[in-house]
Amino acid sequence: MKQLMQRLSALPRDARDTLFLLAVISLIVLPQAEHLPWWCTAITALVLLWRGTLAVQAQPLPGKWWRIGLLALTLAATYATHRTLLGRDAGVTLVVILLALKTLELRARRDAFVIFFLGFFAMLTNFFYSQSLLTACTMLLALLGLLTALVNAHMPVGRPPLMQAARTAGWMALAGAPIMLALFLLFPRFAPLWGTPSDAMTGRSGLSNSMRVGTIAELALDDRIAARVKFDGNRAPPQNQLYFRGPVLAQFDGREWTALPSWARGAQWSANLRVSGEPVRYEVTLEPSNRPWLLTLDAAQRAPEAAGFEVTGTPDLQWFANRPVNDLVRYRAESYTQFQSGPLKRAGGQLQAYLALPPDTNPRTAALAAEMRNDPALNQATTPAFVQAALQRLRTGGYTYTLEPGVYGDDTADEFWFDRKEGFCEHIASAFVVLMRNLQIPARIVTGYQGGELNVVDNYWVVRQSDAHAWAEVWQEGVGWMRVDPTGSVAPGRIGQFQRLVQQPGLFAGAIGAMSPTLAQNIRAAWEAVNNRWNQWVLNYTQSRQLNLLKNIGFSAPSLEDLAYVLLYLLVGASLAGAAWTLWERSRHDPWLRLLGQARTRLAKAGLRLPETTPPRQMAQAADARFGPTAQAVREWLLRLEAQRYAKATPGTSEASDSLAALRREFRRLHWPTANPRG
Incomplete structure (x- = not known):
């Protein structure tokens, strides 16, 4: 394992990021394997394996005709299997196979973004077949993986560690959790939430007529x-x-x-x-x-x-x-x-x-x-x-x-x-x-x-x-x-005593049962109790329970209209709170540095690009050398900005003209030079 991690860390960034994205796609597709046609699972696995090999060996991607041929083959196989290209089962098959084929043209960030959002959609299709707690946990892990890949794609410079992108993705998910909770509790529910009226659910077993x-x-x-x-x-x-x-x-x-x-x-x-x-x-x-x-x-x-x-x-x-x-x-x-x-x-x-x-x-x-x-x-x-x-x-x-x-x-x-x-x-x-x-x-x-x-x-x-x-x-x-x-x-x-004809346990369950006859039973009971809580409080959170929630907070005869109003008020309140937090966050930053950054931006628009670490005096000298007399007012303003920060106050003098507020007002009135350097 240690050698494998060392080999992965030694790969170029493109290869490393590609392998991570392929692993996330595999996690999304894996729960679908029992519902997909066998050929779809096989082709998806082979395509992902092929793409990973190309990334590790730094080989060129297949040409256009390869991709067109594979697409035509999968479309024909989908139609032959489902007798249609529409509907739930055929649609999920196409989404999965197209997600895999899209990785064969993963060349630019634009292609990566297409894969990210197609992956988000493919992730949701898992819930057409199962809304169990295990499926939800697996898709939550896949969601964090896709968010990590998305954050990583927005860091194009250098070789940032994936753990850094994962931490950012985790904070993003936590920040969105309150909104998710509000939508879950209050967004009007109409059954069925997952699936379509034509779903046959042929895979279900149970009693028959x-x-x-x-x-x-x-x-x-x-x-x-x-x-x-x-x-x-x-x-x-x-x-x-x-x-x-x-x-x-x-x-x-x-x-x-x-x-x-x-x-x-x-x-x-x-x-x-x-x-x-x-x-x-x-x-x-x-x-x-x-x-x-x-x-x-x-x-x-x-x-x-x-x-x-x-x-x-x-x-x-x-x-x-x-x-x-x-x-x-x-x-x-x-x-x-x-x-x-x-x-x-x-x-x-x-x-x-x-x-x-x-x-x-x-x-x-x-x-x-x-x-x-x-x-x-x-x-x-x-x-x-x-x-x-x-x-x-x-x-x-x-x-x-x-x-x-x-x-x-x-x-x-x-x-x-x-x-x-x-x-x-x-x-x-x-x-x-x-x-x-x-x-x-x-x-x-x-x-x-x-x-x-x-x-x-x-x-x-x-x-x-x-x-x-x-x-x-x-x-x-x-x-x-x-x-x-x-x-x-x-x-x-x-x-009377409910003695059942039971199948032989698997290797893992059999090993646990051999160590402790009651341990496996206790583990299963605990897991099924957790699943039951999930069923009662999440899957069975119906429209009637939504209205009961409104009753508990004071509505005498709640309706769907009341539900929509409460949700709207919460969203507006959350937006205002977010705006207030943004203003507070901005006020925490150094206003002097923010004003200096605005001056640097104005000079960059005029054609003078300076590093972010350039102090005001060097900015003034560079503006004077670049624009000459036309930058006289800008040069003096920059020197006063420096003095406002670093010069000692002279006793008996007024600081009103050189306060930060005054410098900010003067900044808006200054005539900044244009892109016409002194020749």
């Missing part, structure tokens, strides 16, 4: 956070009651479950929710999902309170926002863990959709249902008896809970019950519901999240994608819909 048997298992190793939940008074329900309801699926084609259309599930019927016990009040911070549903704890009687959204409910106890959740959303809800819902009697065919099965599928499961109905022990059994019989079969039949049950064929229920006898929660729930329907018991699948873990640092419950779960609901005469989680019969620890 359909479930192909085996898809939820794909989420089991996804450790990303889906939601954070804060229970009022930190009174969380027991862990085995933490069911966060998502899409309800009832249509089955043999392999895939989908939601019923609104007309089929009876949009005209109410949920008929009947609750008992004390409600659980809580606040949910939901991560972006590009889905319209809002997760609630089973079961919410009233719509969640989500600012900026219109929330509607469905008969199957789902809650939908009026638009997809593409930004972090915080809302309050109230749920009852003891509830019943749905019709009490079969009437009007409203439950027929929950009995439908594709014809000629899962024949062995149908035969099992017929066998159960003909079993003397279950003859004329009620729904609870059939449910318990199926659960008993799961408990005692050698069934196992696994992420790798193999690839299922078309008859998924038959394979689970009779062949493989292993699967993840959706395999178990799907096979159970198919069996119930063959028993002529209305049944459906509910997907969502079950469980979570308490972060003891901030007392938020963290629900991860790995907590994604599927369970069943069966209908009973006189009771309505009731939850049945067949996974609990196969793997009780999955429901």
Whole structure:
């Protein structure tokens, strides 16, 4: 490392500055790598490496045709990848690749300035994909790097150290921080702040409005956070009651479950929710999902309170926002863990959709249902008896809970019950519901999240994608819909103690875990608590919270107009304060030196350029030699200026004519010579 630093310090300034700028560009582009096409990342890396090699070896830059060829290639590749040159993804790809290509014509300061400001824009595009604390910290470091390069470019003389430019850039950032804070707090907010309405967010993982048997298992190793939940008074329900309801699926084609259309599930019927016990009040911070549903704890009687959204409910106890959740959303809800819902009697065919099965599928499961109905022990059994019989079969039949049950064929229920006898929660729930329907018991699948873990640092419950779960609901005469989680019969620890199927930790995390089993967990809890603070106070600082801020400072009914006025007053006040500070700063400088500098500037305009260290007497002699008698008044004024500073006052004489104020007034009346030297 020491040898590397010595080699870098020995490089010419142009090479050193170029390498620093390339390093900053790499830092800007690095977080984009997972969102950019692979060829864009590869070309960008190769171009930056090529440009760095040219700088170190002092070789000429590539010619115009090289750059035109690379530009045409990247434009064609962008269009081939995105089928357009417009939009978010295509635009970000072009910005990144153009930023890299621009370094191949970095010859003058003008080119450097273009790269600086293109870099500032590319830095902002990172927030189209992630507004996490880690992204913000990385971009703050990139911002300081770009400011350092910009300050360094304004110091063309000599070889100033980069640390000196970095200190100046740091002070600039600190000076702008109060304005940034004021704009953050008071500039009117309109969602979505980042992104466009057409953003597809295809890279997001999470629940879907359909479930192909085996898809939820794909989420089991996804450790990303889906939601954070804060229970009022930190009174969380027991862990085995933490069911966060998502899409309800009832249509089955043999392999895939989908939601019923609104007309089929009876949009005209109410949920008929009947609750008992004390409600659980809580606040949910939901991560972006590009889905319209809002997760609630089973079961919410009233719509969640989500600012900026219109929330509607469905008969199957789902809650939908009026638009997809593409930004972090915080809302309050109230749920009852003891509830019943749905019709009490079969009437009007409203439950027929929950009995439908594709014809000629899962024949062995149908035969099992017929066998159960003909079993003397279950003859004329009620729904609870059939449910318990199926659960008993799961408990005692050698069934196992696994992420790798193999690839299922078309008859998924038959394979689970009779062949493989292993699967993840959706395999178990799907096979159970198919069996119930063959028993002529209305049944459906509910997907969502079950469980979570308490972060003891901030007392938020963290629900991860790995907590994604599927369970069943069966209908009973006189009771309505009731939850049945067949996974609990196969793997009780999955429901009660929250034993998850987790992926192997990486090398670094594994090493920490080997040294201290709790250290890695504590570090992660602390980091997620910090991230949660970032989410609550920065990303979720909405327009309603802005107006609440105005209420706290005395506005009775604040509006966006009040917000704009407060921001305007603050900006005007900051401008006046800046002007006053500038005047105060100028008054601190020596007024005598300032007046001497003005005289030097006047002589320079006349063609007599003198060093800044020239004293008044030498300036007077130079003006006399250059301009002759025409500079007589200037020469005398300069000598009086010198005397004002250095001569001792003579007792009994008046100093009014030679005071600095008088000399300043006389300076403005003097006839300064023009560029016509004595020949």
